[in-house]
Amino acid sequence: MDSKSKNILFSQRFWVIVCLAAAAALTLVVVVDYQGNQDTSVLGRVTSPIRKLSQSSCAAREAKQMVKHVQELFQKGTTEAPHRVRILHPKEARNLKQGEVGVPPLEHLLDKMTLEEQVGQIIQPENTNARCYEVSDNAVGSVFFGGNDSPGDDDGASWHKRVNRIQHEARKTEPNHVPVFIGVDTIHGMSHMRGATFFPHNIALGCTRNEKLVEEIGRITAEESAAVDVNWGFSPCVALATDIRWGRIYESFGQDPDLVGRLGAAYVRGGNSINKPFVTCGKHFVGDGGARYGTGRIGKPVDRGDWTGSMEELRETHMKPYEYLVKAGVGSIMASYSSVNGTLMHGNGDLINGELKGRMGFKGFVSSDYNAINALNGNYHKAVAKAINAGVDQIMLGPAGGANPFPNQLAKAIKDNVESGAITKERIRDAAQRVLWAKFQSGLMDQQPPGVELSHRALEEQLSTIGSREHRRIARQAVQESTVILENKNQVLPLDLQKHSVCLIGNAADNGGKMLGGWTLVWQGEPGTLRTKLTTIWTGLQIHAKLEKATHKIKYAKNHQECSGSDVAIVVIGEDPYAEFMGDRTSMPKLPQTDLVDTIHNDLNIPVILVAISGRPVDVESAVDKAAGFVVSFVPGSEGGFGINDVLFGKVEPKGKLSLDWPKSGHALVRIAEESTLLYKYGDGLTWKVDPKTSSTDEIEVAKKDNKKSLAEIESDEDSEEESLAK
Numbered sequence: 001m002d003s004k005s006k007n008i009l010f011s012q013r014f015w016v017i018v019c020l021a022a023a024a025a026l027t028l029v030v031v032v033d034y035q036g037n038q039d040t041s042v043l044g045r046v047t048s049p050i051r052k053l054s055q056s057s058c059a060a061r062e063a064k065q066m067v068k069h070v071q072e073l074f075q076k077g078t079t080e081a082p083h084r085v086r087i088l089h090p091k092e093a094r095n096l097k098q099g100e101v102g103v104p105p106l107e108h109l110l111d112k113m114t115l116e117e118q119v120g121q122i123i124q125p126e127n128t129n130a131r132c133y134e135v136s137d138n139a140v141g142s143v144f145f146g147g148n149d150s151p152g153d154d155d156g157a158s159w160h161k162r163v164n165r166i167q168h169e170a171r172k173t174e175p176n177h178v179p180v181f182i183g184v185d186t187i188h189g190m191s192h193m194r195g196a197t198f199f200p201h202n203i204a205l206g207c208t209r210n211e212k213l214v215e216e217i218g219r220i221t222a223e224e225s226a227a228v229d230v231n232w233g234f235s236p237c238v239a240l241a242t243d244i245r246w247g248r249i250y251e252s253f254g255q256d257p258d259l260v261g262r263l264g265a266a267y268v269r270g271g272n273s274i275n276k277p278f279v280t281c282g283k284h285f286v287g288d289g290g291a292r293y294g295t296g297r298i299g300k301p302v303d304r305g306d307w308t309g310s311m312e313e314l315r316e317t318h319m320k321p322y323e324y325l326v327k328a329g330v331g332s333i334m335a336s337y338s339s340v341n342g343t344l345m346h347g348n349g350d351l352i353n354g355e356l357k358g359r360m361g362f363k364g365f366v367s368s369d370y371n372a373i374n375a376l377n378g379n380y381h382k383a384v385a386k387a388i389n390a391g392v393d394q395i396m397l398g399p400a401g402g403a404n405p406f407p408n409q410l411a412k413a414i415k416d417n418v419e420s421g422a423i424t425k426e427r428i429r430d431a432a433q434r435v436l437w438a439k440f441q442s443g444l445m446d447q448q449p450p451g452v453e454l455s456h457r458a459l460e461e462q463l464s465t466i467g468s469r470e471h472r473r474i475a476r477q478a479v480q481e482s483t484v485i486l487e488n489k490n491q492v493l494p495l496d497l498q499k500h501s502v503c504l505i506g507n508a509a510d511n512g513g514k515m516l517g518g519w520t521l522v523w524q525g526e527p528g529t530l531r532t533k534l535t536t537i538w539t540g541l542q543i544h545a546k547l548e549k550a551t552h553k554i555k556y557a558k559n560h561q562e563c564s565g566s567d568v569a570i571v572v573i574g575e576d577p578y579a580e581f582m583g584d585r586t587s588m589p590k591l592p593q594t595d596l597v598d599t600i601h602n603d604l605n606i607p608v609i610l611v612a613i614s615g616r617p618v619d620v621e622s623a624v625d626k627a628a629g630f631v632v633s634f635v636p637g638s639e640g641g642f643g644i645n646d647v648l649f650g651k652v653e654p655k656g657k658l659s660l661d662w663p664k665s666g667h668a669l670v671r672i673a674e675e676s677t678l679l680y681k682y683g684d685g686l687t688w689k690v691d692p693k694t695s696s697t698d699e700i701e702v703a704k705k706d707n708k709k710s711l712a713e714i715e716s717d718e719d720s721e722e723e724s725l726a727k
Helices: 001-033 040-052 058-076 088-093 106-112 115-122 133-140 156-171 202-208 211-226 256-274 313-316 318-329 349-359 372-376 378-388 406-419 425-442 455-465 469-482 510-515 538-549 596-604 619-625 640-648 696-706 711-726
Strands: 081-088 100-103 143-144 181-182 281-285 330-333 365-367 486-490 501-507 556-558 568-574 608-612 629-632 676-679
Touching: 001 619, 081 629, 100 372, 106 425, 115 406, 115 425, 115 568, 133 156, 133 406, 156 349, 156 455, 181 256, 181 469, 202 211, 202 256, 202 469, 202 696, 211 469, 256 318, 281 318, 281 349, 313 318, 349 365, 349 378, 378 406, 501 538, 538 556, 538 640, 538 711, 596 608, 608 640, 629 640, 629 711, 676 696
Parallel strands: 081 100, 143 181, 281 330, 330 365, 501 556, 501 568, 568 608, 608 629
Antiparallel strands: 486 629
């Protein structure tokens, strides 16, 4: 054996001995320490890598990292991320203590960063490709969770655990220890997490016209996300509704540019208001809601299609909401898959650089959509250069493999483009500066890492805000105010169980998945029973009847004949959940069981109230002729069962006004539609007066005057009844 081989063998044996000795010594220390300290975080950090090493597909990298951890424990006494200290001048770094890292001003930090580190800020891998030290090896700027990318179980504890592992790795990445944005699709709440508060989708929120309410929803979404340390939400969507055949139309606040802009800005203000780092993301810039039917890509008729028109028209319509967002302080904008006048938005420098960053003065960063730059050019290097030069500051990657690169491959593509002159170093610095600006502005750069892992009690307290009663109360208010009364013949509404017996029918009446729609726990959502807290219309009706002592006045019918003997029938229709292009349709949808209105009216001769909980206007023209009442509550969310019943039974005055036109049968356009093609118009919505003594909004004051139960007590009773029904 030559001397070189002997040295290698000696080195390998040395590190094996060091690791074994360190593990034995640390185990002894931990056992002794445990007698007086219940924090087992040190034990977990030391033994967890050893336990997982044999099962890991990243074994070699894990072994190297385990040695590094042992070295850190001997040299520094800890493997925790360093404490962050703001410094104004590089000389102040000399005064930092062990375990501290200086956070210089933005421009000083950029000066310190190498080209590779600046490039890292442009890279945004999916969680699935952020597991084998991809975060630290590539110094990435962000990590996101795709629609079907789960941290394990989708509960709060699982989210908190995985998110903090990612962030811990980033904060330890030398030499600058820059934290990452961790992004999630917060489409109607922190909607990827079980137990979260699920609000009505934007199409419903537009019906409220209530900016203060939407601001509260933005705040609550940010708070529930930040409870698990998610700090970047991919919302609000400020697309302008134009064609109901588009599968994303429910993500729009409506058809009026100013309404969409005001509500989007309110959401941003709410998200910016919490006391933890959180950044909102306006999307999708620009024109996605105006794509013409027949221009859709990937085999669908509308989604990812093309908008055509003049710059003046674009500024007055689809671009206008972004002016509101920029003024409200939005930190990020996501580019659209769609195109404008034939040019894909991810490569449209005139609009991203010229209009958004130039004319509007947007200071934050522009993110690509999921794998979207791949469509710019068959040559990936050229696609990367085109996107970055057009103004895209961060590139969102899909699951790596095939045509989709790993983070290190994207880093190489960017650096190759810099070396060839296709992208300038100044543009790379600008992109990194914009990402870092958002991190400084949100407070992420100053956020201290936890010194030790949270105790079970501390974690429970942090997670307690998720789905809290206060948050669900706001969601219930959103349902109340977004529910629209479009027909009320002979004042059939509001109903009163003391005077009328009610038959509820329709498979959407007790279907949680249809209440919540797409982007709920998984990308497409799922019909039926979901593993999260929610209230269906049937559950809400049972609770209302129980509290009114009128359970004998309600029934849930499986067929229309079972409604015989009731005074009123409520027919509930709703779409199965969908998201993005999977929701594109070739015509205005007509839902199964809509014909129940005619059948019950003709066979039983009782008044019928039609309730639609769809994600868009649906074909009801023939049904509303026979219906005594027509009520719309667009995909109302987890508190839909309570909020809709509050309106139907007169506990609140209806406030909802349509956020978009409702076409007649055979038509699909809104906003730009001819009036003769519309069944109902933007702004339509009926109301009635409610006795304050029966109004849920006034229950606290009524309780004081009449010595009745408080709102909190009533809600507690509702919770108890809901739990009882669940059992």
